[in-house]
Amino acid sequence: MSKAEEFSSHIKNGYTTKGDFITLGGAMLEGVPVGGDAHVNIALKTLNRHGLIAGATGTGKTKTIQVLSEQLSQNGIPVLMMDIKGDFSGIAMPGIEQSFITERHAKINLGYENKGFPVELMTISKQNGVRLRATVSEFGPVLFSRILDLNDTQGGVVAVIFKYCDDHHLPLLDLKDFKKVLQYITEEGKAEIEKEYGRISTSSTGSILRKIIELEQQGADVFFGELSFDINDLMRIDQNGNGYVNIIRLTDIQDKPKLFSTFMLSLLAEIYSTMPEQGDAGRPELVIFIDEAHLIFDQASKALQDQIETIVKLIRSKGIGIYFITQNPQDIPAGVLSQLGLKIQHALRAFTANDRKAIKMTAENYPLSDYYKTDEVITQLGIGEAFVTALNEKGIPTPLVATMLRAPMSRMDVLTQQEIDSHIASSKLAKKYNEVIDRESAYELLNKKIASAEEQATRQAEEVAKQKEAQKTTATTTRKAPESQTTKAVVKVLTSATFIRGALGILSKMFKK
Numbered sequence: 001m002s003k004a005e006e007f008s009s010h011i012k013n014g015y016t017t018k019g020d021f022i023t024l025g026g027a028m029l030e031g032v033p034v035g036g037d038a039h040v041n042i043a044l045k046t047l048n049r050h051g052l053i054a055g056a057t058g059t060g061k062t063k064t065i066q067v068l069s070e071q072l073s074q075n076g077i078p079v080l081m082m083d084i085k086g087d088f089s090g091i092a093m094p095g096i097e098q099s100f101i102t103e104r105h106a107k108i109n110l111g112y113e114n115k116g117f118p119v120e121l122m123t124i125s126k127q128n129g130v131r132l133r134a135t136v137s138e139f140g141p142v143l144f145s146r147i148l149d150l151n152d153t154q155g156g157v158v159a160v161i162f163k164y165c166d167d168h169h170l171p172l173l174d175l176k177d178f179k180k181v182l183q184y185i186t187e188e189g190k191a192e193i194e195k196e197y198g199r200i201s202t203s204s205t206g207s208i209l210r211k212i213i214e215l216e217q218q219g220a221d222v223f224f225g226e227l228s229f230d231i232n233d234l235m236r237i238d239q240n241g242n243g244y245v246n247i248i249r250l251t252d253i254q255d256k257p258k259l260f261s262t263f264m265l266s267l268l269a270e271i272y273s274t275m276p277e278q279g280d281a282g283r284p285e286l287v288i289f290i291d292e293a294h295l296i297f298d299q300a301s302k303a304l305q306d307q308i309e310t311i312v313k314l315i316r317s318k319g320i321g322i323y324f325i326t327q328n329p330q331d332i333p334a335g336v337l338s339q340l341g342l343k344i345q346h347a348l349r350a351f352t353a354n355d356r357k358a359i360k361m362t363a364e365n366y367p368l369s370d371y372y373k374t375d376e377v378i379t380q381l382g383i384g385e386a387f388v389t390a391l392n393e394k395g396i397p398t399p400l401v402a403t404m405l406r407a408p409m410s411r412m413d414v415l416t417q418q419e420i421d422s423h424i425a426s427s428k429l430a431k432k433y434n435e436v437i438d439r440e441s442a443y444e445l446l447n448k449k450i451a452s453a454e455e456q457a458t459r460q461a462e463e464v465a466k467q468k469e470a471q472k473t474t475a476t477t478t479r480k481a482p483e484s485q486t487t488k489a490v491v492k493v494l495t496s497a498t499f500i501r502g503a504l505g506i507l508s509k510m511f512k513k
Contacts, residue, residue, distance in 0.1 A: 014399040022071035025405040026108025055346020078243035090411030092119035148211040170442035177442035218256035278319035285319035293324035294331040347381035
């Protein structure tokens with residue numbers, strides 16, 4: 001048996017599956033596809049074990065994500081994709097079979113068809129798309145505190161705010177609601193809060209306010225609010241049995257890692273809390289691709305990273321697979337990296353001594369191979385080629401194999417702006433979620449409460465003023481009363497008939513004398 005035949009048998013044994021699977025491409029040895037049936041197949045039941053797609057810029061990561069999304073959709077598995085660079089909208093349209101595609105597929109012994117897939121274009125910012133939102137209440141005090149990177153004392157204040165709002169039926173929907181409650185407990189409602197929940201430091205509330213303003217400056221005021229997105233709308237299948245590819249357009253938040261990590265954490269937490277335990281099912285319920293994954297972890301606090309790591313560990317039991325896409329595996333925290341079952345490593349380039357050290361470290365993340373010097377081959381891979389290792393149906397890592405990846409079936413370019421606008425205009429989800437809702441919540445209710453208290457205080461002040469004026473008038477009248485009564489008595493005497501007759505009698509006697 002030749003080396004190529006031995007290798008081909010090795011790969012077929014390692015990547016043969018008994019259940020449903022997707023095919024990524026054909027195996028390569030010494031830079032050449034071996035052809036035949038040496039295909040790299042990934043069992044659907046293992047796709048909830050998460051994964052990593054890494055490689056230098058321009059090595060084909062985007063097309064690999066496109067291929068995976070297509071294969072998943074075609075198997076009736078919905079996809080959620082974070083589109084940081086705006087590269088993926090073309091999945092909605094069929095591709096064109098060009099000569100290089102025909103040649104590639106002949107080499108790896110796979111047929112080719114061009115096909116478009118059902119797509120929803122979504123947004124968490126002001127871009128056009130299905131609007132994704134969440135309310136502050138849905139985060140809860142613990143998660144909200146971790147997003148703001150608060151200390152224990154400040155987190156306690158946040159817990160009091162949530163408790164106060166629950167006790168007094170004040171919905172916390174958006175950031176202006178939270179800021180209003182924060183202002184209220186510091187000013188008008190300070191005595192009420194201290195009586196019910198204890199004293200709250202103004203220095204703590206000031207620090208929390210500054211954190212919220214920082215979050216607002218990254219655009220979070222658009223994200224927080226209603227209508228909250230129902231994650232069940234990510235699980236849709238079209239009439240042809242294809243899973244929807246939900247593309248979140250994030251091209252305008254590359255410089256806003258705080259907003260990105262906030263959104264991702266809230267999304268993962270919501271999915272985890274909503275989805276039922278799936279157990280050992282034959283396929284995932286949803287697969288999430290996070291492009292430019294380092295943005296989640298940039299500027300994220302230790303508490304936030306720990307929360308993401310915990311969710312990544314637990315969410316696979318809900319049938320959710322998460323795939324991180326980045327240039328270098330070292331961008332992903334070790335605790336998360338250790339949870340990733342499927343690894344697709346595109347080429348890395350060694351321009352400096354540090355680059356060579358990074359490549360050696362990267363190579364150590366992959367299984368040992370009798371057929372490759374991993375740290376050497378990793379620098380020689382061409383565009384659309386990658387090292388692949390996955391988990392088989394028994395959870396055992398498959399052999400490391402250099403793979404020539406299949407070409408996408410859909411358009412390998414983006415939609416035009418006109419196509420994007422038309423696509424969103426016809427979306428049922430856009431009609432459902434893009435209506436602006438601003439119902440009465442904590443902001444309005446507290447304003448009413450403050451206005452009512454001020455009105456009542458004004459009425460009380462006017463009543464007190466009237467009472468004082470009445471008391472003053474009464475006192476003045478009382479002081480004048482004796483003099484007035486005496487005068488009346490004298491006049492009454494002087495004008496009485498008896499007095500007049502007596503006076504006339506006296507006068508008559510005087511004149512007679």
